Amino acid sequence: MTMTNTRKATAEINVRPAADKELAAIAEYVKKYTIDSAEAWDTARYSLMDAIGCGMLALGFPACAKLLGPVVPGTLVPNGARVPGTSFELDPVKAAFDIGCIIRWLDFNDTWLAAEWGHPSDNLGGILAVADYLSRINIASGKAPFTMGDVLCAMIKAHEIQGCIALENSFNRVGLDHVVLVKVATTAVVTGLMGGTHEQIVDAVSQAWVDGQSLRTYRHAPNTGSRKSWAAGDASSRGVRLALMTMAGEMGYPSALSAPTWGFYDATFGGKPFRFPRPYGSYVMENVLFKVSFPAEFHAQTAVEAAVTLHPQVKDRLSAIERVVIHTQESAIRIISKSGKLYNPADRDHCLQYMTAVALIFGNLEAGDYEDAVAGDPRIDFLREKMEVVEEPRYGCEYLEPDKRSIANAVQVFFTDGTKSERVEVEYPIGHRRRRAAALPLLEEKFRNNIASRFTQEQAEKIMTLCSDRQRFEATPVNEFMALLVIQAA
Numbered sequence: 499m500t501m502t503n504t505r506k507a508t509a510e511i512n513v514r515p516a517a518d519k520e521l522a523a524i525a526e527y528v529k530k531y532t533i534d535s536a537e538a539w540d541t542a543r544y545s546l547m548d549a550i551g552c553g554m555l556a557l558g559f560p561a562c563a564k565l566l567g568p569v570v571p572g573t574l575v576p577n578g579a580r581v582p583g584t585s586f587e588l589d590p591v592k593a594a595f596d597i598g599c600i601i602r603w604l605d606f607n608d609t610w611l612a613a614e615w616g617h618p619s620d621n622l623g624g625i626l627a628v629a630d631y632l633s634r635i636n637i638a639s640g641k642a643p644f645t646m647g648d649v650l651c652a653m654i655k656a657h658e659i660q661g662c663i664a665l666e667n668s669f670n671r672v673g674l675d676h677v678v679l680v681k682v683a684t685t686a687v688v689t690g691l692m693g694g695t696h697e698q699i700v701d702a703v704s705q706a707w708v709d710g711q712s713l714r715t716y717r718h719a720p721n722t723g724s725r726k727s728w729a730a731g732d733a734s735s736r737g738v739r740l741a742l743m744t745m746a747g748e749m750g751y752p753s754a755l756s757a758p759t760w761g762f763y764d765a766t767f768g769g770k771p772f773r774f775p776r777p778y779g780s781y782v783m784e785n786v787l788f789k790v791s792f793p794a795e796f797h798a799q800t801a802v803e804a805a806v807t808l809h810p811q812v813k814d815r816l817s818a819i820e821r822v823v824i825h826t827q828e829s830a831i832r833i834i835s836k837s838g839k840l841y842n843p844a845d846r847d848h849c850l851q852y853m854t855a856v857a858l859i860f861g862n863l864e865a866g867d868y869e870d871a872v873a874g875d876p877r878i879d880f881l882r883e884k885m886e887v888v889e890e891p892r893y894g895c896e897y898l899e900p901d902k903r904s905i906a907n908a909v910q911v912f913f914t915d916g917t918k919s920e921r922v923e924v925e926y927p928i929g930h931r932r933r934r935a936a937a938l939p940l941l942e943e944k945f946r947n948n949i950a951s952r953f954t955q956e957q958a959e960k961i962m963t964l965c966s967d968r969q970r971f972e973a974t975p976v977n978e979f980m981a982l983l984v985i986q987a988a
Contacts, residue, residue, distance in 0.1 A: 514752065515752055515753045515756075516752060517700045517704075517750075517752040517753075518704075518752065518753055518754065518755045518756050520755055520771075520772055521700045521703050521704055521707075521752070521754070521755070522696075522700060523777075523778065524659055524682075524686050524699065524700075524703055524778075525686070525696045525697075525699035525700045525703070526696065527655065527658070527659070527778040528655055528659075528686050528687060528689075528690040528699055529690065529695075529696050529699065531655070531778065531779070533651055533654050533655070533780055535779075535780040535783075535784060537780075537784050538654050538780035538783040538784050539650060539654070539968075539972075540968065541783050541784060541786065542650040542653045542654050542657075542783055543650060543965065543968060543971060543972075544788070544938065544941055545607070545608050545618075545619050545653065545657075545783070545786060545788075546619075546622065546646075546649070546650065546653065546965075547941070547942075547945045547965050548607045548608060548619070548788060548941055548944065548945060549601045549607050549608070549619040549622050550582055550601075550945075550949070550983070551607075551944060551945040551947075551948030551949055552600075552601060552603075552604055552606045552607045552948060553582055553583060553597070553600035553601045553603075554582070554583045554600075554948050554949050554951055554952040554953075555604060555606070555865065555948045555951055555952075556599075556600045556601075556603035556604050557583045557584070557600060557952060558951060558952075559603065559604075559865075561724060561843075562599065562600060562603040562727070565596075565599055565728060566581060566584060566586060566596045566599065566600070567584075567586050567588075567596070568586070568588055568592060569592055573588075574587075575587055575588055575589045577631065577634035577635050577638055578590075578593065578631065578634075579593035579594075579626070579627040579628070579630040579631040579634075579980075580593070580630055580980040580981070580983065580984055581593055581596040581597055581600075582597065582600070582626075582980070582983035582984075583600070583952045583953075583983060583985055584596075584984075584985055585984065585985050585986060585987035588627075589631075590624075590627040590628050590630075590631040590738050590742075591627075591735050591738050591739050591742070592735065593623075593626075593627035593630075593631070594623040594624040594626075594627040594628070594684070594731070594734045594735040594737070594738045595623065595728070595731045595732060595734070595735035596623075596731065597622065597623040597626055597627055597731070597734075598620055598622070598623025598624070598680075598728075598730050598731025598732070598733075598734040598735065599623070599727070599728045599731035600731075601619060601620065601622060601623060601730075601731070602617060602620055602727055602728070602729075602730045602731060603727045603728070604727075604793045604865045605617075605727070605789075605793055605794070605795060605847055606789050606793035606865065607619050607788070607789060608786045608787060608788050608789070608929075609786070609787045609788075609789065609796040609929075610657075610660065610661045610664060610782060610786060610787065611787065611796060611797070611829070611897065611903065611905060612661070612664045612665045612666070612898070612903075613664060613665060613666050613667055613668040613898070614663070614664035614667060614668050614669050614670060614676050614679065615664070615670075615676060615796070615797075615829070616660060616661075616664060616676035616677070616679055616680065617680075617730060618653075618656060618657035618660045618661055618680075618683070618782060618783075618786060619653070619657075620677070620680045620730035620731070620733070620734055621652075621653065621656035621657070621660065621680055621683050621684045621687065621734055621737075622649075622653060622656075622734075623684070623730070623731050623734035623735065624684035624687075624688050624734040624735065624737050624738045625649055625652045625653060625656065625684070625687060625688060625691070626649065626976075626980070627738060628688045628691050628692065628738055628741075629644045629648060629649050629652070629691060629976040630976050630977060630980045632644060632691065632692070633975060633976045633977040634977050637977065643975040643976055643977050644691070644975070644976045645972060645973055645974060645975055645976065646971055646972055646973075646974045646975075646976060646979050647972035647973065648691070648976070649976060650972065652687040652688075652690070652691060653783070654780055654783045655683075655686075655687050655690075655778075656683040656684060656686070656687045657683075657782040657783045657786060658778050658779065658780060658781065658782045658783065659679075659682065659683040659686055659687070659778065660679040660680060660682070660683040660782070661781070661782030661786075662774060662776065662777075662778055662781070662782060663679055663682070663772060663774075664676070664679060665774070665775055665776070666772075666773040666774070666775055667772045667773060669711075670714055670832075670833070672766065672767060672768060673713055673714055673715075674711045674712065674713065674714060674766070675711070675712040675713065675714045675716075675717065675729060677712055677729045677730050677732070677733035678706075678711040678712065678733070680730050680733040680734055680737070681706045681709065681733040681734070681736050681737045681740075682703060682706045682707065682737070683737070684733070684734045684736075684737030684738065684741075685702045685703050685705070685706040685736075685737035685738075685740050685741055686699055686702070686703050688737060688738055688741045689702040689703075689741040689744060689745065692741055692742075692745050693745075694741070694744065694745060697750075698744050698745065700750060700752070701744050701748070701749060701750025701751075702740050702741050702743075702744035702745075702750065703750075704750040704751040704752065704754040705740045705743070705744065705748075705750060705751070705754075706736075706737060706740055707754040707755055707762045708751055708754050708762075709736065709740075711766065712729055712733070716729070716844075717833065717848060718833065718848075719836045719838070719845075722841070722842070722844050722845040722848055723841075723842060723844050723845070724842065724843075724844045725844075726844055726848070727844060755771070755772075756771070775900070784931070785903065785931050786931075787905070787927070787929050787930055787931075788928075788929030788937055788941060789927075789929055790927075790928045790929045790937050790940045790941055790944065791803065791927075791928055791940070792853075792857075792862075792863045793847065793863070793864065793865045793868075794847065794853045794863055795833075795834050795847060795848050795850075795853075796905060796927070797826070797827060797829055797830035797833065797834055797850070797905060798830065798834060798850050798853045798854070798907070799905060799927040799929070800905055800906055800907040800924035800925065800926070800927050801824055801826065801830075801850060801853065801854050801857075801907035801909055801924075802853050802854060802857045802863050803924045803927060803928070804907055804908060804909040804922040804923065804924045805853075805854045805855075805857035805858045805909050805922075806857045806861055806862060806863075807922045807924075808858060808909060808911060808919050808920075808922055809857065809858055809859075809860070809861035810861070811911070811919045811920075812858055812911050812919060813858075813859070813861065815913060816858075816859065816877055816880075816881070818913045818914050818915065819881065819884055819911055819912070819913060819914075820884065820912045820913055820914045821884045821885070821886055821911075821912045822854070822855075822858070822881060822884055822885045822886070822909065822910070822911050822912070823885075823886045823888060823909070823910050823912070824850065824851075824854060824885060824886070824887045824888065824907060824908070824909050825888050825889075825890040825893070825907065825908040825909075825923075826850065826887060826888070826889065826890060826893060826906075826907050826908075827889070827890070827893040827894045827897045827905065827906065827907075828889055828893075828894040828897075829894070829897065830850055830887075830907070831887060831889055833848070834848050834849060834850045835849075835850050835851070835887045836848075836849050836850075836851070837851070837882070837883075840852060840873065843868035843869055843873075844868075846868040846873060847868045849882075850887065851881075851882040851885045851887070852873075852878065852882060854881075854885065854909060855877075855878045855879075855881035855882050855885070856872070856878060858881060858909075858911070859875070859877050859878065859881070890906070890908070892906075893906040893907070893925075896925070903930075903931075904925045904926055904930075905925075905926070905927055905930070906923065906924065906925040906926075907923070907924060908921055908922065908923035908924075909921075909922055910922070928940065929941075942966070945962070945965070946958070946962055949961055949962065952985070953985075957982070960982060961982050961983070964979070964982065
């Protein structure tokens with residue numbers, strides 16, 4: 499009788515593949531693409547101004563300020579990167595965390611909404627820290643510093659990388675937080691700022707995908723907490739660390755995304771490769787959304803605007819309200835619609851009902867309205883208990899349409915005597931590209947007010963004057979701009 503060997507092979511074929519096309523496309527874009535869109539350049543300047551201004555406002559909140567400064571107190575870094583609004587000079591990894599932390603803390607600047615949402619300006623933490631640090635090192639060795647034009651270019655490219663991956667690829671649906679895209683985008687552009695080659699950018703970005711990624715649980719009930727306010731700073735900081743390691747010679751992983759079983763797609767993304775409806779260009783910066791009026795999670799911006807419109811009609815009849823009906827998009831229902839106790843400011847600023855209630859009661863919504871002093875007003879929970887959140891299918895469809903990208907909400911109040919308010923519908927918030935002309939003067943005023951909260955009148959005016967002159971601003975060395983933002987230690 500003939501015996502057949504049926505033993506299964508136990509050795510993998512070890513052939514190093516070419517880099518995943520997704521990694522190569524990012525590197526090609528960072529190294530070779532020229533930004534020729536005047537709208538993108540101008541919008542990037544406003545995005546930077548808004549991010550810096552929101553950071554200055556955030557420094558007034560102790561919960562944010564306590565996270566800043568060197569990991570080991572007293573550490574000194576020669577030619578360190580400055581953290582705007584403070585006296586800290588830090589290594590670029592920690593500086594990226596600090597800058598990213600203050601920018602994101604109040605959830606009050608630019609936003610991108612698609613299959614995945616996020617805040618592309620979060621990458622500014624790593625970009626500014628690296629550009630300032632390298633500029634100071636360059637000057638010390640007789641070389642030219644980076645300019646703020648270089649920073650804006652890096653911002654446009656980081657926005658584009660993060661935003662284009664987000665268009666049709668939902669990380670939240672597999673439980674991952676959007677800050678993975680901050681890490682990827684920061685890694686790519688700061689490796690470029692460091693002089694990385696195409697191959698080094700591929701290697702660095704592969705490291706970002708190989709990293710374990712953050713869970714979204716800190717953004718959702720029952721675990722919503724302040725980590726969501728520093729998670730992006732952490733991601734941008736990690737991007738800087740990975741870039742530095744790569745530039746020191748650390749190897750990369752060419753099929754980090756596509757490797758069977760062990761790559762990102764199979765291990766984490768349900769086996770599905772990313773989809774890209776458009777190539778990298780300047781689309782994201784041109785279409786980015788600004789939070790002009792309210793420090794509210796962006797899916798709620800139009801609900802708050804509608805509620806402010808209704809405030810005069812309901813402010814004297816709050817106790818007679820029978821129900822409040824909010825028509826919204828599917829995404830808002832999935833991430834910010836919640837009932838029950840709200841435990842902290844991070845819980846409240848991701849609650850559609852809380853934000854709408856505050857706007858109905860007070861006719862506005864400010865950063866301090868998430869703190870305990872305001873949250874203790876019994877009228878807020880009274881209204882929250884009377885709210886009905888209804889999905890409006892059209893809103894969900896137009897939210898994803900490339901030529902619309904609306905973020906619609908409608909609010910209507912019904913009273914116990916059978917009367918009702920008008921149904922106020924807002925499809926595009928003031929910071930949307932379709933309302934950009936009306937938004938820019940308000941963004942400038944917002945920036946002026948925010949920097950005035952941190953700097954002397956003279957220093958604030960110098961900052962404002964520089965930022966308002968596009969040509970002069972873009973030509974300014976990064977180290978000189980960052981010096982303008984320093985607060986001298988007492």
